[in-house]
Amino acid sequence: MMRKTKVAPFVLSVLLLFPFASENLYADTLSYNEYINRGILYADQKEYDSAIGYYNQAIRLNPYLPEAYNNRGSAYAIKGEYTWALADFTEAIRLNSNYTFAYNNRGLIHIEKGDYERAITDFSRAISIDPGYAKAFRNRGDAWMQKGEYHKAISDYDHAILLSPDYAKAYGSRGNARANLGEYDRAAADYNQAISINPNYAEAYINRGNIYYDIGYTKQALEDYIRVLDIDLRYGPDLAKAYTNRGLAHNNMGEYQRALTDYNEAIRLRPNLAAGFRHRGVTYVNLGEYDLAIEDFSRAIMLNPNYALAYISRGKAYSQKGLYDQARIDYHQAVRINPKYGAIYY
Numbered sequence: 001m002m003r004k005t006k007v008a009p010f011v012l013s014v015l016l017l018f019p020f021a022s023e024n025l026y027a028d029t030l031s032y033n034e035y036i037n038r039g040i041l042y043a044d045q046k047e048y049d050s051a052i053g054y055y056n057q058a059i060r061l062n063p064y065l066p067e068a069y070n071n072r073g074s075a076y077a078i079k080g081e082y083t084w085a086l087a088d089f090t091e092a093i094r095l096n097s098n099y100t101f102a103y104n105n106r107g108l109i110h111i112e113k114g115d116y117e118r119a120i121t122d123f124s125r126a127i128s129i130d131p132g133y134a135k136a137f138r139n140r141g142d143a144w145m146q147k148g149e150y151h152k153a154i155s156d157y158d159h160a161i162l163l164s165p166d167y168a169k170a171y172g173s174r175g176n177a178r179a180n181l182g183e184y185d186r187a188a189a190d191y192n193q194a195i196s197i198n199p200n201y202a203e204a205y206i207n208r209g210n211i212y213y214d215i216g217y218t219k220q221a222l223e224d225y226i227r228v229l230d231i232d233l234r235y236g237p238d239l240a241k242a243y244t245n246r247g248l249a250h251n252n253m254g255e256y257q258r259a260l261t262d263y264n265e266a267i268r269l270r271p272n273l274a275a276g277f278r279h280r281g282v283t284y285v286n287l288g289e290y291d292l293a294i295e296d297f298s299r300a301i302m303l304n305p306n307y308a309l310a311y312i313s314r315g316k317a318y319s320q321k322g323l324y325d326q327a328r329i330d331y332h333q334a335v336r337i338n339p340k341y342g343a344i345y346y
Contacts, residue, residue: 073088
């Protein structure tokens, strides 16, 4: 059976509006434009607390600038501080009701919180303002994925690829949808294309490896998992997600203690990372530590009440302990969130 993996990529849109002169970068007194640009520089260096401090100064000088709220919200989001991020994106939208970046970013927060309907609404609003916004199509597809609407997801991924033919993550997401439909050859083709565009795309290697594993190509699966271990963890803005991906590779190779080490680091970096808790719970199940697994699955559900896979995973752990009534409740809840799972359990 194909592993169904929660896919909630977190690529935020930051707007740089104000070019600065290098001689003013470290001036004692900065304008709000320069504070914003300095915040962007620190965010690019993954120093998000410093970035937030500079955005705070920009907002203090000019509280009516939506870009400052959007950028600060992006830094909060990467830190996993979703409540603050949501507030900032909402304020950016209040100040500019046609701010596509802010709608897209708020939609991503809704996905992280499991509020897929609101996510779809925000992505749809971004698309209505800018029909050429490929990221919004891809992100809306990811929201449809979480609801089990795989054909709708594929339609959105198709649009994203049409608008941006080199959009590796759109190919990766479309591969996930096709894998969930059992279209393994087409899914593998999408993962291949994603990897050809971005050789450091860890999720594509993991998901292609899962397909290989499930159809009996163990050697090719291990090659893909090993490739993930070679990817520089510093690649990309989200270090917590990088550790999660490497943990997945270790888990799939049976290296459970190494997987736990990576998941622990991911959770340390982002304590609100629901996927980190769910994946760590799966590794605990593999180790026979069912109580620890249930604790992690419960934490993932608390962070994302609509995380269908976390309910399924917890249900399996309950079954291993002989707690069949609790397992049945969790399976029912998973099917309520995503009716596609009904075919698996009934």
